[in-house]
Amino acid sequence: MYQFATKGILALALASAAAGSAFAGGLERAGYDIDLLFDPSKAAMEAGITYVNPQRNIKNARDTDPSVATGGGPLLGRTTADDTEPYTVPYFGVKAQIFDGVDCMADYSEPWGVHSAPGRAWNGANSISEIEVRSRAYAATCSYKMDMGQGDLRFLGGVVYQEVYGFKEAQVLSPVVLRGLGITSLSGVGRLDLDSHGTGWRAGAAYEIPEYALRVSLLYNSAVDLGDITGTLDLRQLPPVGSPLFGRSTNVFGTAEMPQSVELKFQSGIAPDWLAFGSVKWTDWSNLQSVSFCPTSTKGAIACRPGGPTEATSLDLLYKDGWTISGGIGHKFNDQWSGAVSLTWDKGTTTGLSTQTDTWTLGAGVGYTPNEHIEWRVGGAIGLLTSGKVGQVNWQGRPYGTDVAYDFGNDFVGALTTSVKVKF
Numbered sequence: 001m002y003q004f005a006t007k008g009i010l011a012l013a014l015a016s017a018a019a020g021s022a023f024a025g026g027l028e029r030a031g032y033d034i035d036l037l038f039d040p041s042k043a044a045m046e047a048g049i050t051y052v053n054p055q056r057n058i059k060n061a062r063d064t065d066p067s068v069a070t071g072g073g074p075l076l077g078r079t080t081a082d083d084t085e086p087y088t089v090p091y092f093g094v095k096a097q098i099f100d101g102v103d104c105m106a107d108y109s110e111p112w113g114v115h116s117a118p119g120r121a122w123n124g125a126n127s128i129s130e131i132e133v134r135s136r137a138y139a140a141t142c143s144y145k146m147d148m149g150q151g152d153l154r155f156l157g158g159v160v161y162q163e164v165y166g167f168k169e170a171q172v173l174s175p176v177v178l179r180g181l182g183i184t185s186l187s188g189v190g191r192l193d194l195d196s197h198g199t200g201w202r203a204g205a206a207y208e209i210p211e212y213a214l215r216v217s218l219l220y221n222s223a224v225d226l227g228d229i230t231g232t233l234d235l236r237q238l239p240p241v242g243s244p245l246f247g248r249s250t251n252v253f254g255t256a257e258m259p260q261s262v263e264l265k266f267q268s269g270i271a272p273d274w275l276a277f278g279s280v281k282w283t284d285w286s287n288l289q290s291v292s293f294c295p296t297s298t299k300g301a302i303a304c305r306p307g308g309p310t311e312a313t314s315l316d317l318l319y320k321d322g323w324t325i326s327g328g329i330g331h332k333f334n335d336q337w338s339g340a341v342s343l344t345w346d347k348g349t350t351t352g353l354s355t356q357t358d359t360w361t362l363g364a365g366v367g368y369t370p371n372e373h374i375e376w377r378v379g380g381a382i383g384l385l386t387s388g389k390v391g392q393v394n395w396q397g398r399p400y401g402t403d404v405a406y407d408f409g410n411d412f413v414g415a416l417t418t419s420v421k422v423k424f
Contacts, residue, residue: 025322025349025356026259026285027112027133030089032202032221034141034156037105040210041423042097048377048419049091054084055413056355056385061123061406064392077125081118083355083408089113091419104142111137112164112258120189124404125171129189133166141202151209156217158202162224162258165195168315173238187237192293192313194231198258200224213269223287224258233293233312245312251296252312254304259284277342278327285319285349289395307398316353316400318393323347328363338367340379348386352393353401355408357386365417375421383413 024031029052036046058081093107112135120129141158173188204219233250240247263281270276292311294304302310328342341364348357365379391405 024283024324024346024359026283026288026319027114027135028283028322029087029113029135030091030109030111031261031281031283032111032137032139032160032219032263033091033093033107033109034105034139034158034202034219036093036095036107036421037103037141037143037156038206038208038215038217039095039421039423041095043424044095044421045093046095046419046421047090047092048417050089050415050417051086052089052415053086053413054385054411056083056408056411057081058083058118058122058124058355058406058408061404063123063126063403064405065126065403077120078122079406081122081124083116083118085115085117087113087115098142101145102142103145104140106138106140109137109139110135111162114166120171124406126174127170127401127404129169129171131166131168133164135165136163137161139202143206148207151207151214154206154208154217156202156204156206156219160200160202160221160224161197162200162226163195163197164226164258167191167193172235178239181239183239186239189237190313191234192231192252192315193234194229194254194293196226196229196256198224198226200258213267213275215268216266217264219263219265221261221263223260223284226256226258229254229256229291229293230296231293245295250312252293253296253299254291254293256291257287259287273332275330275340276328277330279325281322281324283322283324286321288317288319290318290400291315306396318351318353318395318400319349319356320351322349336369338369340365340367344381344383348388350388350390351395352389352391355385355388355390357388359386359413360384361413361415363415373423375423377417377419379417381413381415383415385411385413 061079089110091109093105095105097103113133115132117130137160139160143154143156145152145154169189169191172190175188178186178188200222202221206217208215231252233252235246236249238246261283265279267277290306292304292306292314294310294312298310324346326342326344330340332338344361346359350356361381361383363381367377369375387409389407392399392401
Protein backbone atom coordinates (compact mmCIF):
# COMPACT_ATOMS: atom_id res chain seq x y z
CA MET A 1 0.00 0.00 0.00
CA TYR A 2 1.32 3.43 -0.98
CA GLN A 3 -1.03 5.88 0.67
CA PHE A 4 1.85 7.62 2.50
CA ALA A 5 3.72 8.07 -0.77
CA THR A 6 1.36 10.66 -2.16
CA LYS A 7 2.06 13.50 0.27
CA GLY A 8 3.90 16.19 -1.68
CA ILE A 9 4.92 13.91 -4.55
CA LEU A 10 1.80 14.24 -6.69
CA ALA A 11 1.65 18.02 -6.52
CA LEU A 12 5.30 18.25 -7.50
CA ALA A 13 4.87 15.65 -10.23
CA LEU A 14 2.10 17.72 -11.75
CA ALA A 15 4.22 20.88 -11.55
CA SER A 16 7.09 19.07 -13.23
CA ALA A 17 4.85 17.91 -16.08
CA ALA A 18 3.32 21.40 -16.42
CA ALA A 19 6.76 22.94 -16.93
CA GLY A 20 7.51 20.29 -19.53
CA SER A 21 4.37 21.04 -21.58
CA ALA A 22 4.46 24.83 -21.27
CA PHE A 23 5.41 25.29 -24.94
CA ALA A 24 2.85 23.19 -26.75
CA GLY A 25 1.45 23.43 -30.28
CA GLY A 26 -1.20 25.71 -31.68
CA LEU A 27 -1.91 28.63 -29.38
CA GLU A 28 -1.55 26.57 -26.21
CA ARG A 29 0.41 27.91 -23.26
CA ALA A 30 -1.05 26.26 -20.19
CA GLY A 31 -4.28 24.62 -21.29
CA TYR A 32 -6.71 23.64 -18.54
CA ASP A 33 -5.77 22.41 -15.06
CA ILE A 34 -8.31 21.06 -12.54
CA ASP A 35 -5.94 19.01 -10.37
CA LEU A 36 -6.63 21.22 -7.35
CA LEU A 37 -10.15 19.74 -7.31
CA PHE A 38 -8.70 16.39 -6.17
CA ASP A 39 -6.97 17.80 -3.09
CA PRO A 40 -8.33 15.88 -0.06
CA SER A 41 -8.40 18.98 2.18
CA LYS A 42 -11.69 20.62 3.03
CA ALA A 43 -10.38 23.86 1.54
CA ALA A 44 -7.27 24.79 -0.44
CA MET A 45 -5.84 27.74 -2.32
CA GLU A 46 -3.09 27.61 -4.93
CA ALA A 47 -1.15 30.28 -6.82
CA GLY A 48 1.64 29.77 -9.31
CA ILE A 49 3.50 31.20 -12.26
CA THR A 50 5.46 29.65 -15.13
CA TYR A 51 8.13 31.45 -17.17
CA VAL A 52 8.91 30.09 -20.64
CA ASN A 53 11.80 31.15 -22.88
CA PRO A 54 11.60 29.57 -26.35
CA GLN A 55 14.55 30.43 -28.59
CA ARG A 56 13.30 29.64 -32.08
CA ASN A 57 15.61 31.16 -34.73
CA ILE A 58 14.68 31.80 -38.35
CA LYS A 59 17.33 31.46 -41.05
CA ASN A 60 17.57 31.65 -44.87
CA ALA A 61 14.51 33.94 -45.06
CA ARG A 62 13.47 34.82 -48.63
CA ASP A 63 10.84 37.33 -49.76
CA THR A 64 8.79 35.19 -52.16
CA ASP A 65 6.20 37.83 -53.12
CA PRO A 66 8.12 41.09 -53.59
CA SER A 67 5.26 42.84 -55.38
CA VAL A 68 3.30 43.05 -52.12
CA ALA A 69 5.85 45.01 -50.12
CA THR A 70 8.04 46.79 -52.63
CA GLY A 71 6.14 47.22 -55.85
CA GLY A 72 8.61 45.18 -57.87
CA GLY A 73 11.76 44.47 -55.89
CA PRO A 74 12.50 42.00 -53.08
CA LEU A 75 12.93 43.06 -49.49
CA LEU A 76 16.63 43.51 -48.78
CA GLY A 77 16.49 42.84 -45.07
CA ARG A 78 18.01 40.23 -42.81
CA THR A 79 17.85 36.56 -43.70
CA THR A 80 17.71 35.69 -39.97
CA ALA A 81 15.32 36.64 -37.18
CA ASP A 82 14.10 35.59 -33.73
CA ASP A 83 10.68 34.01 -34.09
CA THR A 84 9.58 33.71 -30.45
CA GLU A 85 9.42 35.87 -27.34
CA PRO A 86 9.58 34.77 -23.66
CA TYR A 87 6.35 34.85 -21.67
CA THR A 88 4.85 34.12 -18.26
CA VAL A 89 1.70 32.17 -17.43
CA PRO A 90 -0.03 32.81 -14.07
CA TYR A 91 -2.51 30.57 -12.30
CA PHE A 92 -4.76 30.97 -9.27
CA GLY A 93 -7.36 28.59 -7.87
CA VAL A 94 -9.47 27.94 -4.78
CA LYS A 95 -11.18 24.69 -3.84
CA ALA A 96 -13.69 23.82 -1.13
CA GLN A 97 -15.66 20.81 0.03
CA ILE A 98 -19.27 21.97 -0.23
CA PHE A 99 -20.56 18.95 1.66
CA ASP A 100 -19.62 15.31 1.93
CA GLY A 101 -18.84 13.94 -1.52
CA VAL A 102 -19.14 17.25 -3.36
CA ASP A 103 -16.13 19.47 -4.08
CA CYS A 104 -15.97 22.64 -6.18
CA MET A 105 -13.18 24.88 -7.41
CA ALA A 106 -12.85 28.23 -9.16
CA ASP A 107 -9.73 29.24 -11.02
CA TYR A 108 -8.13 31.88 -13.21
CA SER A 109 -5.68 30.95 -15.96
CA GLU A 110 -4.28 32.13 -19.29
CA PRO A 111 -4.54 28.98 -21.43
CA TRP A 112 -3.86 30.37 -24.92
CA GLY A 113 -1.31 32.73 -26.36
CA VAL A 114 1.49 33.38 -28.81
CA HIS A 115 4.04 36.15 -29.23
CA SER A 116 6.34 36.40 -32.23
CA ALA A 117 8.29 39.57 -33.02
CA PRO A 118 10.82 39.06 -35.84
CA GLY A 119 10.66 42.82 -36.54
CA ARG A 120 10.51 45.00 -39.63
CA ALA A 121 14.07 44.48 -40.85
CA TRP A 122 13.89 40.86 -42.02
CA ASN A 123 12.88 39.45 -45.39
CA GLY A 124 9.50 38.26 -44.12
CA ALA A 125 8.28 41.58 -42.72
CA ASN A 126 5.62 41.67 -45.45
CA SER A 127 4.16 38.54 -43.79
CA ILE A 128 4.65 39.48 -40.13
CA SER A 129 6.65 41.92 -38.07
CA GLU A 130 4.89 41.10 -34.79
CA ILE A 131 1.92 39.10 -33.56
CA GLU A 132 0.65 38.62 -30.04
CA VAL A 133 -2.41 36.72 -28.85
CA ARG A 134 -3.34 36.54 -25.17
CA SER A 135 -6.19 35.06 -23.15
CA ARG A 136 -7.93 35.11 -19.80
CA ALA A 137 -10.07 32.23 -18.54
CA TYR A 138 -12.39 32.09 -15.53
CA ALA A 139 -13.69 28.62 -14.69
CA ALA A 140 -15.82 26.82 -12.13
CA THR A 141 -15.69 23.02 -11.81
CA CYS A 142 -17.37 20.62 -9.40
CA SER A 143 -17.18 16.91 -8.70
CA TYR A 144 -19.45 14.37 -7.06
CA LYS A 145 -17.71 11.42 -5.37
CA MET A 146 -19.35 8.09 -4.61
CA ASP A 147 -18.10 4.75 -3.28
CA MET A 148 -17.37 2.27 -6.02
CA GLY A 149 -15.88 -1.03 -4.92
CA GLN A 150 -12.43 -0.58 -3.43
CA GLY A 151 -12.19 3.06 -4.53
CA ASP A 152 -14.18 6.17 -5.31
CA LEU A 153 -15.79 7.24 -8.57
CA ARG A 154 -16.05 10.93 -9.34
CA PHE A 155 -18.21 12.69 -11.91
CA LEU A 156 -16.83 16.06 -13.05
CA GLY A 157 -18.49 19.06 -14.67
CA GLY A 158 -17.97 22.76 -15.08
CA VAL A 159 -18.08 25.91 -17.19
CA VAL A 160 -15.43 28.33 -18.44
CA TYR A 161 -15.60 31.91 -19.69
CA GLN A 162 -12.73 33.05 -21.92
CA GLU A 163 -11.44 36.31 -23.32
CA VAL A 164 -9.07 36.12 -26.30
CA TYR A 165 -7.45 39.25 -27.69
CA GLY A 166 -4.37 40.42 -29.55
CA PHE A 167 -2.88 42.10 -32.61
CA LYS A 168 -0.80 41.49 -35.72
CA GLU A 169 1.47 43.91 -37.59
CA ALA A 170 3.04 43.52 -41.04
CA GLN A 171 4.88 45.65 -43.59
CA VAL A 172 2.11 46.16 -46.15
CA LEU A 173 4.09 48.70 -48.18
CA SER A 174 7.86 49.02 -48.09
CA PRO A 175 9.46 52.29 -46.88
CA VAL A 176 11.53 52.11 -50.08
CA VAL A 177 8.37 52.51 -52.16
CA LEU A 178 7.09 55.29 -49.88
CA ARG A 179 10.33 57.21 -50.24
CA GLY A 180 10.11 56.72 -54.01
CA LEU A 181 6.71 58.39 -53.85
CA GLY A 182 8.20 61.23 -51.82
CA ILE A 183 6.41 60.10 -48.63
CA THR A 184 8.58 60.01 -45.50
CA SER A 185 5.92 60.52 -42.81
CA LEU A 186 4.34 57.05 -43.17
CA SER A 187 5.80 53.67 -42.13
CA GLY A 188 3.78 51.42 -44.47
CA VAL A 189 2.87 49.13 -41.54
CA GLY A 190 -0.63 47.71 -41.15
CA ARG A 191 -2.06 46.58 -37.83
CA LEU A 192 -4.97 44.27 -36.97
CA ASP A 193 -6.37 44.51 -33.41
CA LEU A 194 -8.79 41.85 -32.17
CA ASP A 195 -10.98 41.22 -29.13
CA SER A 196 -13.39 38.34 -28.40
CA HIS A 197 -15.00 36.24 -25.68
CA GLY A 198 -17.04 33.09 -25.29
CA THR A 199 -18.08 30.27 -22.98
CA GLY A 200 -17.51 26.53 -22.91
CA TRP A 201 -18.12 23.55 -20.68
CA ARG A 202 -16.31 20.49 -19.40
CA ALA A 203 -17.30 17.00 -18.25
CA GLY A 204 -15.46 13.92 -17.16
CA ALA A 205 -14.95 11.15 -14.65
CA ALA A 206 -12.22 9.85 -12.37
CA TYR A 207 -11.60 6.69 -10.36
CA GLU A 208 -9.39 6.74 -7.26
CA ILE A 209 -8.00 4.19 -4.81
CA PRO A 210 -6.24 6.37 -2.22
CA GLU A 211 -4.42 3.53 -0.44
CA TYR A 212 -2.57 2.71 -3.68
CA ALA A 213 -2.19 6.37 -4.74
CA LEU A 214 -4.13 5.34 -7.84
CA ARG A 215 -6.13 7.78 -9.92
CA VAL A 216 -7.31 7.66 -13.51
CA SER A 217 -9.23 10.64 -14.90
CA LEU A 218 -10.72 11.51 -18.27
CA LEU A 219 -11.78 15.09 -18.98
CA TYR A 220 -13.46 16.59 -22.04
CA ASN A 221 -13.32 20.35 -22.62
CA SER A 222 -15.72 21.69 -25.22
CA ALA A 223 -14.83 24.16 -27.94
CA VAL A 224 -15.30 27.80 -26.98
CA ASP A 225 -17.27 29.70 -29.60
CA LEU A 226 -15.88 33.23 -29.67
CA GLY A 227 -18.88 34.49 -31.61
CA ASP A 228 -18.17 37.69 -33.51
CA ILE A 229 -14.53 38.64 -33.07
CA THR A 230 -14.46 42.43 -33.22
CA GLY A 231 -11.50 44.63 -34.08
CA THR A 232 -9.92 47.24 -36.29
CA LEU A 233 -7.73 47.07 -39.36
CA ASP A 234 -5.50 50.13 -39.10
CA LEU A 235 -3.94 51.11 -42.43
CA ARG A 236 -3.42 54.80 -41.68
CA GLN A 237 0.31 54.35 -42.23
CA LEU A 238 -0.36 53.74 -45.93
CA PRO A 239 -1.22 56.41 -48.52
CA PRO A 240 -4.92 56.36 -49.49
CA VAL A 241 -4.32 54.94 -52.98
CA GLY A 242 -4.60 51.43 -54.40
CA SER A 243 -7.30 50.19 -52.00
CA PRO A 244 -10.38 51.76 -50.38
CA LEU A 245 -9.04 50.53 -47.01
CA PHE A 246 -5.66 52.27 -47.32
CA GLY A 247 -5.16 55.46 -45.35
CA ARG A 248 -7.81 54.79 -42.72
CA SER A 249 -8.85 52.55 -39.83
CA THR A 250 -11.71 50.12 -40.53
CA ASN A 251 -13.86 48.21 -38.07
CA VAL A 252 -13.77 44.49 -38.91
CA PHE A 253 -15.29 41.24 -37.66
CA GLY A 254 -14.64 37.51 -37.93
CA THR A 255 -15.59 34.19 -36.32
CA ALA A 256 -13.56 31.42 -34.69
CA GLU A 257 -13.64 28.75 -31.99
CA MET A 258 -10.98 27.82 -29.49
CA PRO A 259 -10.46 24.07 -29.71
CA GLN A 260 -12.06 21.19 -27.88
CA SER A 261 -9.76 18.76 -26.08
CA VAL A 262 -9.73 15.38 -24.35
CA GLU A 263 -7.18 14.50 -21.68
CA LEU A 264 -6.48 11.19 -19.93
CA LYS A 265 -4.37 11.37 -16.75
CA PHE A 266 -3.15 8.56 -14.57
CA GLN A 267 -0.98 8.00 -11.51
CA SER A 268 -0.12 5.09 -9.27
CA GLY A 269 2.12 4.24 -6.39
CA ILE A 270 4.71 1.73 -7.59
CA ALA A 271 6.73 1.24 -4.38
CA PRO A 272 6.89 2.85 -0.95
CA ASP A 273 7.52 6.60 -1.49
CA TRP A 274 7.55 6.21 -5.30
CA LEU A 275 4.85 7.39 -7.72
CA ALA A 276 4.49 7.02 -11.49
CA PHE A 277 2.32 9.45 -13.45
CA GLY A 278 1.46 10.38 -17.01
CA SER A 279 -1.06 11.93 -19.38
CA VAL A 280 -2.26 11.84 -22.97
CA LYS A 281 -4.06 14.84 -24.47
CA TRP A 282 -5.64 15.49 -27.86
CA THR A 283 -6.47 19.05 -28.89
CA ASP A 284 -8.58 19.91 -31.94
CA TRP A 285 -6.30 22.60 -33.36
CA SER A 286 -7.35 21.70 -36.91
CA ASN A 287 -10.52 23.73 -36.36
CA LEU A 288 -8.33 26.85 -36.75
CA GLN A 289 -7.40 27.19 -40.39
CA SER A 290 -7.79 30.59 -42.10
CA VAL A 291 -9.75 33.11 -40.02
CA SER A 292 -11.17 35.84 -42.28
CA PHE A 293 -11.88 39.43 -41.22
CA CYS A 294 -14.27 41.64 -43.16
CA PRO A 295 -15.44 45.25 -42.78
CA THR A 296 -18.26 45.51 -40.25
CA SER A 297 -20.24 47.48 -42.83
CA THR A 298 -20.55 44.30 -44.94
CA LYS A 299 -21.90 42.15 -42.12
CA GLY A 300 -25.08 40.35 -43.10
CA ALA A 301 -24.72 41.17 -46.78
CA ILE A 302 -22.09 38.65 -47.91
CA ALA A 303 -20.55 35.82 -45.89
CA CYS A 304 -17.12 36.62 -44.49
CA ARG A 305 -15.00 33.70 -45.69
CA PRO A 306 -11.48 32.94 -46.91
CA GLY A 307 -11.04 34.40 -50.36
CA GLY A 308 -14.47 36.02 -50.24
CA PRO A 309 -15.21 39.34 -51.96
CA THR A 310 -15.43 41.24 -48.66
CA GLU A 311 -12.35 39.74 -46.95
CA ALA A 312 -10.08 42.57 -45.79
CA THR A 313 -7.38 40.42 -44.19
CA SER A 314 -6.97 37.06 -42.47
CA LEU A 315 -5.03 35.10 -39.86
CA ASP A 316 -3.73 32.08 -41.74
CA LEU A 317 -2.89 29.30 -39.27
CA LEU A 318 -3.69 26.02 -41.06
CA TYR A 319 -3.09 24.00 -37.89
CA LYS A 320 -3.40 20.25 -37.60
CA ASP A 321 -4.51 18.43 -34.45
CA GLY A 322 -2.15 18.36 -31.49
CA TRP A 323 -1.14 15.46 -29.27
CA THR A 324 0.75 15.82 -25.97
CA ILE A 325 2.09 12.76 -24.12
CA SER A 326 3.84 13.04 -20.77
CA GLY A 327 5.17 10.60 -18.19
CA GLY A 328 7.36 10.67 -15.12
CA ILE A 329 8.41 9.45 -11.71
CA GLY A 330 8.07 11.11 -8.29
CA HIS A 331 9.88 10.22 -5.05
CA LYS A 332 9.43 11.27 -1.44
CA PHE A 333 12.78 11.71 0.29
CA ASN A 334 11.37 12.46 3.75
CA ASP A 335 8.34 14.10 5.35
CA GLN A 336 9.31 17.51 3.99
CA TRP A 337 11.13 17.02 0.67
CA SER A 338 10.15 15.30 -2.55
CA GLY A 339 11.25 15.35 -6.17
CA ALA A 340 10.01 14.43 -9.62
CA VAL A 341 11.15 14.15 -13.24
CA SER A 342 9.04 13.99 -16.39
CA LEU A 343 9.43 13.65 -20.14
CA THR A 344 6.95 15.28 -22.53
CA TRP A 345 6.46 14.92 -26.28
CA ASP A 346 4.27 17.42 -28.07
CA LYS A 347 3.31 16.67 -31.66
CA GLY A 348 3.81 19.67 -33.92
CA THR A 349 0.68 21.38 -35.23
CA THR A 350 2.25 23.12 -38.23
CA THR A 351 1.35 22.22 -41.81
CA GLY A 352 4.10 24.47 -43.17
CA LEU A 353 3.02 27.99 -42.17
CA SER A 354 4.64 28.12 -38.72
CA THR A 355 7.62 26.85 -36.73
CA GLN A 356 5.49 24.65 -34.44
CA THR A 357 7.15 21.31 -35.06
CA ASP A 358 7.54 18.45 -32.55
CA THR A 359 8.85 19.42 -29.11
CA TRP A 360 10.62 17.24 -26.54
CA THR A 361 11.02 18.53 -22.98
CA LEU A 362 12.55 17.13 -19.81
CA GLY A 363 11.00 18.51 -16.63
CA ALA A 364 12.19 18.24 -13.03
CA GLY A 365 11.49 19.85 -9.68
CA VAL A 366 11.53 19.73 -5.93
CA GLY A 367 8.80 20.21 -3.36
CA TYR A 368 8.97 21.39 0.23
CA THR A 369 6.18 20.68 2.73
CA PRO A 370 7.10 22.29 6.08
CA ASN A 371 3.77 21.30 7.62
CA GLU A 372 0.39 19.87 6.69
CA HIS A 373 -0.97 23.24 5.59
CA ILE A 374 1.66 24.46 3.09
CA GLU A 375 3.21 23.01 -0.07
CA TRP A 376 5.83 24.88 -2.07
CA ARG A 377 7.13 23.63 -5.41
CA VAL A 378 9.81 24.75 -7.83
CA GLY A 379 10.15 23.06 -11.21
CA GLY A 380 11.85 23.58 -14.52
CA ALA A 381 12.29 22.13 -17.96
CA ILE A 382 14.68 22.13 -20.88
CA GLY A 383 13.52 21.15 -24.31
CA LEU A 384 14.28 20.62 -27.97
CA LEU A 385 12.27 22.40 -30.68
CA THR A 386 12.77 20.27 -33.78
CA SER A 387 13.77 21.65 -37.18
CA GLY A 388 11.68 22.37 -40.26
CA LYS A 389 10.78 24.94 -42.88
CA VAL A 390 8.03 27.40 -43.76
CA GLY A 391 6.72 28.18 -47.24
CA GLN A 392 3.73 27.95 -49.54
CA VAL A 393 0.89 25.61 -48.51
CA ASN A 394 -2.31 24.87 -50.45
CA TRP A 395 -5.63 24.56 -48.61
CA GLN A 396 -9.04 24.16 -50.23
CA GLY A 397 -7.58 25.01 -53.61
CA ARG A 398 -5.95 28.27 -52.47
CA PRO A 399 -2.25 28.98 -51.88
CA TYR A 400 -1.16 30.33 -48.48
CA GLY A 401 2.24 31.46 -47.27
CA THR A 402 3.20 32.90 -50.64
CA ASP A 403 5.00 35.94 -49.21
CA VAL A 404 7.96 34.40 -47.35
CA ALA A 405 9.94 31.17 -47.09
CA TYR A 406 12.55 30.24 -44.49
CA ASP A 407 14.19 27.41 -42.58
CA PHE A 408 14.84 26.75 -38.90
CA GLY A 409 17.02 24.24 -37.09
CA ASN A 410 16.81 22.41 -33.78
CA ASP A 411 16.36 25.06 -31.08
CA PHE A 412 16.19 25.33 -27.30
CA VAL A 413 13.28 26.05 -24.97
CA GLY A 414 13.53 26.49 -21.20
CA ALA A 415 10.89 26.92 -18.52
CA LEU A 416 10.71 27.62 -14.80
CA THR A 417 7.66 27.24 -12.59
CA THR A 418 6.85 27.85 -8.95
CA SER A 419 3.67 27.53 -6.93
CA VAL A 420 2.39 27.60 -3.39
CA LYS A 421 -0.61 25.73 -2.01
CA VAL A 422 -2.26 26.52 1.33
CA LYS A 423 -4.62 23.90 2.77
CA PHE A 424 -7.14 24.06 5.60
